[in-house]
C-alpha cells in the first residue's frame with residue numbers, strides 16, 4: 194500500500210491545481226442548487242469582507258484571551274449584540290463553533306445544575322423534532338433523553354411533555370423553529386412547565402436566532418420565544434446560519450451570567466501552569482469570531498431587515514409554486530423560511546422525485562416524509578428554474594431508485 198504522505202513537498206501550483214479539480218466536483222453553493230449547509234447571503238461585498246477578515250485572523254488563536262485582546266473584544270461585542278436581541282444580560286454567554294457545541298454547552302450546564310441538586314442521572318426532555326445535537330450531547334454526557342411526540346400541528350406538545358417530567362428532568366427543550374418542519378414550538382408553555390418543576394429550559398434558536406428578530410420587524414407573526422418569556426434559561430443561535438457568517442460561529446446565551454460559569458474549566462495540576470477555557474474547544478479558530486463581528490457590523494439592522502425581506506419573499510414564491518404543482522403539498526404550517534414538501538398520493542417523493550432533481554444538479558435533503566427546503570437570499574435567482582425542474586420531476590419520476598441522502602449525509 195502506498196502511503197499518501199508525500200516524500201517531497203509539492204509546489205503551490207501543483208497543490209492548488211489538484212484541489213481546484215476536486216473542488217470543482219463539489220456543488221457550487223453560489224449557484225443556489227443546495228438548500229442546507231450553506232446560507233448564501235447573495236452579497237459579494239460581504240463575502241469579500243469575510244475573505245479579508247479570514248486572512249487577517251487565519252493564524253491567530255482565541256484560546257488565550259491575554260494574548261489576543263482584539264478577539265476577546267469582538268467575542269464580547271458579538272455576545273452583547275445577541276444578548277440585546279434576545280433580552281438577557283450583556284455578558285451572559287459565549288461564542289461557540291456551531292449549533293452542536295452551543296447545545297452541548299447548554300446540556301452540560303443543565304447537567305451541572307441538576308447534579309448540584311443531587312440528581313445522579315439527569316434527563317433531558319425534548320420533542321421528537323429536536324435536532325440530533327441534543328441526543329449527541331446526552332450521549333457524550335451520559336444523560337438520558339426522553340423524546341416526546343409532537344402534536345398534530347407538528348409543534349412540541351407541552352401537555353404530553355408534562356406527563357414525562359420526572360424527578361430526574363434537568364432540561365426541557367423547544368425549537369424556534371425545528372429543522373424538519375420549520376414550525377415554532379410553544380415556548381411560553383414549555384418554559385412554564387420547566388419553571389413549575391424548577392428545571393432549566395433551552396430554546397434551540399440555532400436557525401431562528403438571527404432571523405426571527407427581523408422577521409417580526411418586517412411584519413411576520415412571531416410568537417414569544419426569547420428571554421422575555423419567563424422560565425427560558427438558555428438559547429442557542431447560530432451566526433453561521435441566518436447571521437450570514439461563514440462556518441464556525443454560534444452563540445450560547447443564558448438568562449443570567451451565573452449560569453455561564455458552569456462552562457468554565459480551569460486546571461493547574463500539571464507542569465504547564467494554569468489552563469482555563471469557557472467552551473469545549475482548547476485552541477479556538479479566530480477567523481469565525483472576527484468574521485461574525487465584521488458581518489454584524491457590515492449588515493447592521495437595515496442589512497438584516499433587507500435579507501429577511503428577501504428570504505420571506507423567496508420562501509413565499511417557493512411555497513406557492515410547489516403547492517401549485519398537482520400532487521404536492523407543504524407539510525404543516527411552516528412559520529419561517531424552511532419546510533418539507535411531500536406528495537398527496539403515493540408519488541415516491543423522497544427517492545424518485547429527489548433522484549430526478551439530483552440528475553438536474555439540485556441537492557435536496559431527504560426527510561422521512563418528504564423533501565426539505567431551506568431558503569436563503571441566494572435562492573431568489575433560481576425559483577423559476579427549480580419549479581420548472583420539479584414539475585418535470587413529478588411528471589417523469591419513473592421507478593423508485595432507492596437512493597437516499599439525508600441532511601447529515603447518506604441515510
Ligand SMILES: Cc1ncc(COP(=O)(O)O)c(C=O)c1O
Nearest residue numbers: 291292293324326372397399400
Ligand atoms: C434547529 C437546529 N439546531 C441545531 C443545529 C446544529 O447546528 P450545527 O450544524 O451548526 O452544529 C441545526 C443545524 O442545522 C439546526 O437546524
